[in-house]
Amino acid sequence: MRVLPLGGIGEIGKNMTILEYEDKLLIVDVGLRFPTAEMVGIDLVLPDFSYLRGRVDDIEGIVITHGHEDHLGALPWVLRELRAEGAELPPIFGAPLTMAMARSKLDEHRLKDLDVEDVKAGEHLELGPFDVELIHMTHSIPDAVAVAVTTDVGTVLITGDYKFDQTPVDGKPADIARLAQLGADGLLLLCGDSTNADRPGFSPSESGVGPHLEQTFARCEGRIVVTCFASNIHRVQQVVDAAEQLGRKVALLGRSMRKNVNIGKSLGHIDVPDGMLVQPREIDSFPDEKLVIVSTGSQGEPLSALRRMAFSDHPQVELRRGDTIVFAATPIPGNERAVNETIDRLFHIGTTVITARDAPIHASGHGYAEELKLMLNLTKPTYVMPFHGDYKRLELHGKLAEAVGVPAENIFKGENGLPLELNAKGARFGKPERAGMVFVDGVEIGDVADVALRDRRMLSADGIFVVVATISEQDGTSVAEPEVIFRGVPFPDEAENLLDDIRDTVDKSLARAAKEGVHENDVVQGMLHDDLAQLVYERLRRRPMVLPVVVEV
Ligand SMILES: [Zn+2]
Numbered sequence: 001m002r003v004l005p006l007g008g009i010g011e012i013g014k015n016m017t018i019l020e021y022e023d024k025l026l027i028v029d030v031g032l033r034f035p036t037a038e039m040v041g042i043d044l045v046l047p048d049f050s051y052l053r054g055r056v057d058d059i060e061g062i063v064i065t066h067g068h069e070d071h072l073g074a075l076p077w078v079l080r081e082l083r084a085e086g087a088e089l090p091p092i093f094g095a096p097l098t099m100a101m102a103r104s105k106l107d108e109h110r111l112k113d114l115d116v117e118d119v120k121a122g123e124h125l126e127l128g129p130f131d132v133e134l135i136h137m138t139h140s141i142p143d144a145v146a147v148a149v150t151t152d153v154g155t156v157l158i159t160g161d162y163k164f165d166q167t168p169v170d171g172k173p174a175d176i177a178r179l180a181q182l183g184a185d186g187l188l189l190l191c192g193d194s195t196n197a198d199r200p201g202f203s204p205s206e207s208g209v210g211p212h213l214e215q216t217f218a219r220c221e222g223r224i225v226v227t228c229f230a231s232n233i234h235r236v237q238q239v240v241d242a243a244e245q246l247g248r249k250v251a252l253l254g255r256s257m258r259k260n261v262n263i264g265k266s267l268g269h270i271d272v273p274d275g276m277l278v279q280p281r282e283i284d285s286f287p288d289e290k291l292v293i294v295s296t297g298s299q300g301e302p303l304s305a306l307r308r309m310a311f312s313d314h315p316q317v318e319l320r321r322g323d324t325i326v327f328a329a330t331p332i333p334g335n336e337r338a339v340n341e342t343i344d345r346l347f348h349i350g351t352t353v354i355t356a357r358d359a360p361i362h363a364s365g366h367g368y369a370e371e372l373k374l375m376l377n378l379t380k381p382t383y384v385m386p387f388h389g390d391y392k393r394l395e396l397h398g399k400l401a402e403a404v405g406v407p408a409e410n411i412f413k414g415e416n417g418l419p420l421e422l423n424a425k426g427a428r429f430g431k432p433e434r435a436g437m438v439f440v441d442g443v444e445i446g447d448v449a450d451v452a453l454r455d456r457r458m459l460s461a462d463g464i465f466v467v468v469a470t471i472s473e474q475d476g477t478s479v480a481e482p483e484v485i486f487r488g489v490p491f492p493d494e495a496e497n498l499l500d501d502i503r504d505t506v507d508k509s510l511a512r513a514a515k516e517g518v519h520e521n522d523v524v525q526g527m528l529h530d531d532l533a534q535l536v537y538e539r540l541r542r543r544p545m546v547l548p549v550v551v552e553v
């Protein structure tokens with residue numbers, strides 16, 4: 001049996017692991033990573049999944065541990081590429097909330113006719129030579145699971161992201177009894193979350209955040225804007241509860257916030273009393289002291305609702321002195337600059353800003369050192385391979401395993417692409433497989449050098465068109481004449497009404513996207529890119545770079 005991590009080792013992001021036995025494959029997680037500042041022009045980073053090329057028929061299934069982007073986000077991209085090989089795509093499994101999020105993503109990428117199945121924690125799946133069981137865990141999104149995979153060789157447990165929250169908001173702590181049972185039956189290998197291996201003690205419970213939110217809100221006289229991850233449905237629940245206690249109503253801002261609350265409501269993960277929600281367009285007519293706005297943008301994301309409010313560029317909400325902005329989230333590594341910039345703009349406007357440094361209004365979704373030890377002691381693995389962390393935290397996780405009695409030679413410090421081979425005799429690293437990063441530049445997948453070179457080639461030969469389309473956040477239709485900016489495009493005289501035709505094409509593409517229910521910004525931009533590139537080529541017989549930018553208002 002082989003365990004091959006393609007991502008998540010030596011990095012936070014793009015978690016993807018392939019288990020292989022008797023030439024059959026099982027995939028656990030298909031995550032992405034957001035680009036660092038120096039990856040100019042790159043939108044997303046995927047794991048290099050070349051290993052799967054030509055082997056789609058061997059894949060028995062794909063299991064997703066939870067709905068975070070670093071575990072689920074690359075799924076549509078990877079499936080799109082694998083489908084291009086013409087083979088039938090494998091079934092996808094996960095807990096109901098995770099699968100609801102997966103379906104929504106796959107729809108946005110127009111990937112249809114896939115077998116996406118809800119699996120409850122505790123159920124077993126027989127997938128070829130693999131017996132797969134999902135085990136309920138606690139994390140900063142509901143329905144997180146660990147995955148236990150058993151073959152004739154033994155059982156491998158991939159923890160996914162977890163903490164041992166004794167008082168989770170939904171009253172469902174991790175299935176400690178089942179983990180202990182795995183340990184009693186003999187666990188071969190533990191692949192565990194290392195994110196907070198450097199933090200001593202136990203992580204604070206999510207339910208401890210609620211009272212602090214309420215205390216914080218109680219001190220505010222004006223409007224309150226809270227920002228947190230839209231997928232942290234229990235955090236949103238606690239914001240709603242605190243607002244209710246103080247007689248305030250709640251408005252949800254940002255598409256992903258509304259979408260996740262809707263999915264969460266339909267699956268019973270969040271309870272919003274009737275009459276509690278205020279529509280964004282009603283915000284202005286509502287008394288300041290009666291309102292809590294819950295917004296996306298806790299990571300300073302460029303087009304998020306909070307970022308736009310901070311830059312006085314939001315269509316519905318104009319922030320002003322007297323408003324309080326509450327950051328119920330901390331920046332994930334790499335986002336600090338964008339978050340600091342957002343906060344500084346908020347100070348410039350004159351709002352009060354409260355972050356997790358000022359009050360305990362955030363709790364990490366990842367267990368601290370004592371929780372990682374608890375996992376090790378419960379499951380008593382023969383071998384340990386730390387997952388999900390930079391090298392420092394993987395090393396520290398290894399040290400924790402040694403501290404609870406795992407022999408140093410049984411702790412495997414992996415690399416992306418380095419398979420751990422397990423059999424009756426023992427475990428050892430095999431020959432490295434190809435692994436690394438694949439970049440998505442809006443529409444296409446490629447090697448970064450290829451993308452950069454191609455871009456430079458296009459710019460120098462044929463110039464660039466930038467097309468800015470302004471669309472309605474409600475229905476995705478065009479609300480203003482598209483702006484067209486071009487530089488270095490060799491323009492023959494006979495192409496003079498090209499600009500009008502470009503504007504027409506933008507309107508047509510957007511109408512088509514709206515009709516097909518496509519909302520994801522990068523997909524809409526992809527459609528615009530394809531239509532515009534075709535038009536420009538037909539008219540100019542050249543291929544300038546076409547850069548569509550979609551702005552929602
Ligand atoms: Zn993660």
Ligand SMILES: [Zn+2]
Binds near residue numbers: 066068139365
């Ligand atoms: Zn996570």
